[in-house]
Amino acid sequence: MTLATVAGNIIFSFRSISWITAGFFLVLVIGFISYYALASRRPRNYPPGPPTLPFLGNLHLFPKTKGFLKFHEWGRKYGSIIGLKLGPQNVVILNDYKHVQELFDKKGSIYSDRPPSHIANDVIYRNKTHILFLPYGEDWRVLRKTLQGLLNVKAVDQLLPIQNAEAIRTMYQILTDPDGWYDHIRRYSTAVILASVFGLQGESFDSPRVKALYHVQDQLTQITELGATLPVDVFPFLKSLPNFLSPWRSWASAIRKEHRELWFGLMRESKLSMQRNKNLDCFLNRMVKDQEKSGLDDEHIAYLGGTLMEAGSDTTASTLLSFLLAMTKFPHALKKCQEEVDAICGVERSPDINDFEKLSYLRATMNETLRWRPVAAGGVPHALTQDDYYDGYFLPKGTILFANAWSIHRTDEFLDADEFRPERFLNNKFGITSNTTGAEDDKRRVIYGFGAGRRVCSGQRLAENSLIVNMAKLVWAFEIKPGAGNIDESVDTGYFGGFLIAPKRFPLQLIPRSATHANVIKEECSASLEYLSRFD
Numbered sequence: 386m387t388l389a390t391v392a393g394n395i396i397f398s399f400r401s402i403s404w405i406t407a408g409f410f411l412v413l414v415i416g417f418i419s420y421y422a423l424a425s426r427r428p429r430n431y432p433p434g435p436p437t438l439p440f441l442g443n444l445h446l447f448p449k450t451k452g453f454l455k456f457h458e459w460g461r462k463y464g465s466i467i468g469l470k471l472g473p474q475n476v477v478i479l480n481d482y483k484h485v486q487e488l489f490d491k492k493g494s495i496y497s498d499r500p501p502s503h504i505a506n507d508v509i510y511r512n513k514t515h516i517l518f519l520p521y522g523e524d525w526r527v528l529r530k531t532l533q534g535l536l537n538v539k540a541v542d543q544l545l546p547i548q549n550a551e552a553i554r555t556m557y558q559i560l561t562d563p564d565g566w567y568d569h570i571r572r573y574s575t576a577v578i579l580a581s582v583f584g585l586q587g588e589s590f591d592s593p594r595v596k597a598l599y600h601v602q603d604q605l606t607q608i609t610e611l612g613a614t615l616p617v618d619v620f621p622f623l624k625s626l627p628n629f630l631s632p633w634r635s636w637a638s639a640i641r642k643e644h645r646e647l648w649f650g651l652m653r654e655s656k657l658s659m660q661r662n663k664n665l666d667c668f669l670n671r672m673v674k675d676q677e678k679s680g681l682d683d684e685h686i687a688y689l690g691g692t693l694m695e696a697g698s699d700t701t702a703s704t705l706l707s708f709l710l711a712m713t714k715f716p717h718a719l720k721k722c723q724e725e726v727d728a729i730c731g732v733e734r735s736p737d738i739n740d741f742e743k744l745s746y747l748r749a750t751m752n753e754t755l756r757w758r759p760v761a762a763g764g765v766p767h768a769l770t771q772d773d774y775y776d777g778y779f780l781p782k783g784t785i786l787f788a789n790a791w792s793i794h795r796t797d798e799f800l801d802a803d804e805f806r807p808e809r810f811l812n813n814k815f816g817i818t819s820n821t822t823g824a825e826d827d828k829r830r831v832i833y834g835f836g837a838g839r840r841v842c843s844g845q846r847l848a849e850n851s852l853i854v855n856m857a858k859l860v861w862a863f864e865i866k867p868g869a870g871n872i873d874e875s876v877d878t879g880y881f882g883g884f885l886i887a888p889k890r891f892p893l894q895l896i897p898r899s900a901t902h903a904n905v906i907k908e909e910c911s912a913s914l915e916y917l918s919r920f921d
């Protein structure tokens with residue numbers, strides 16, 4: 386064989402290798418394109434929904450914020466169960482409580498997973514630390530069991546004195562600094578969790594602990610907003626892009642660092658505080674004592690405490706802010722609330738936790754606030770762990786489902802659903818017009834804003850106790866009136882969007898109802914501050 390023949394053979398084999406590589410690459414690209422093009426089409430017998438585009442499915446139609454409003458609009462066109470495609474991902478919206486009851490409540494063993502969240506579960510909360518994002522399974526079960534021990538009815542009702550004392554402090558702060566009402570309300574919900582979970586105080590909205598909590602919350606809301614990062618869960622290949630094309634990676638790492646500093650810092654402070662004051666108790670202390678039995682390490686305990694701060698702060702505060710908004714727009718409800726508390730307390734004392742049973746109009750007002758402006762309006766998504774059939778539809782394994790509280794609370798069963806009418810909950814347990822005495826209806830939830838099924842909010846009772854004690858004290862102590870300027874109650878324009886909705890600041894006057902009311906608040910506040918001084 387001549388040199389030229391050898392060289393020719395080598396060149397030939399190089400050429401054939403590059404042809405093989407190119408061919409392989411081409412097949413890969415075609416396979417990839419075909420997979421995403423086919424996977425973005427609606428499966429057979431899937432619930433109805435808007436038409437899809439190749440690759441995108443309905444991704445281009447999916448709103449960046451306040452998705453629940455679009456889901457509501459689609460509900461009118463397609464019915465109360467809507468099927469969407471986000472690229473290859475199946476997403477189903479449930480706009481009627483019946484679907485939520487049939488799927489989340491009755492088939493909880495297969496409808497209790499969460500959608501994959503690479504950014505949350507693999508970066509910000511790696512090590513399976515955040516109960517809200519955790520997939521359904523053993524790791525979630527351990528955390529949920531721990532929470533059930535801490536947040537059962539008996540344990541939660543032992544926190545009522547803290548809630549009462551912090552509510553009085555809030556009334557005092559509003560009395561002495563009425564312009565700061567928005568932040569005083571936000572401080573309240575964080576302070577209750579700081580005291581009950583960590584045994585610590587959050588005296589003002591500007592105190593470092595409260596500020597730090599709201600900062601990490603804002604960061605988390607921003608990064609989890611649709612469109613804020615590359616859609617790495619919908620198109621997993623995007624996870625492999627280099628750092629310079631994935632700025633979300635360093636952002637998520639920074640959020641993780643901030644979370645860890647806050648949660649571990651609070652845990653350290655809490656442990657020191659418990660050492661100084663042996664008579665004091667808090668959730669963190671109980672979790673540490675129970676560590677051997679539960680098997681939870683320090684990291685999981687710190688994060689569970691932090692998760693409760695996150696879960697309980699914005700949610701409760703936003704609902705109280707919506708309540709104040711409603712009081713300015715629907716003064717007849719305020720008048721009735723005031724008549725009820727006045728009849729029980731007169732002017733000598735503010736309503737407290739011992740009056741709960743007698744406050745039926747107040748309770749109806751609380752339910753109406755949760756119905757009218759559900760804070761997790763679109764619901765927190767669940768995921769399906771096996772193929773299922775429901776109502777003639779096929780729901781494939783992995784489908785993500787939203788129980789859209791906004792629409793569930795606005796079906797035709799609710800008369801004038803956009804009006805704020807607490808009376809609807811006095812006339813009917815569920816606030817609806819039809820007769821509901823059947824056994825099936827008894828299993829209906831009064832409010833769907835706390836979710837449903839096995840992932841239902843663990844803090845509902847704690848939240849409701851906070852809501853009712855603050856609402857009762859606010860209407861007892863203050864005239865709640867619009868300030869100068871327009872108050873926009875529209876959820877579209879007057880509310881912040883994101884994972885949770887909250888009213889934007891609006892012009893509000895909170896005027897003490899009399900000098901006697903003001904004095905009572907001052908006196909009760911002194912006693913409350915003394916009670917709260919047990920916390921560091």
Ligand code: HEM
Pocket residue numbers: 516517518529532578692693694696697698700701704760761764765766767834835836837838839840841842843844845847848
């Ligand atoms: C008005 C106040 C609140 C509202 C509207 C609310 C709403 C919700 C919703 C919608 C979910 C998701 C449920 C689901 O997936 O079906 C949830 C989960 C959760 N909530 Fe709340 N919540 C509130 C207050 C609280 C409070 C005060 C705490 C505790 C301090 C708390 C702790 C939790 C926890 C731990 C979860 C995660 C449950 C899990 O994934 O297993 N929440 N909440």
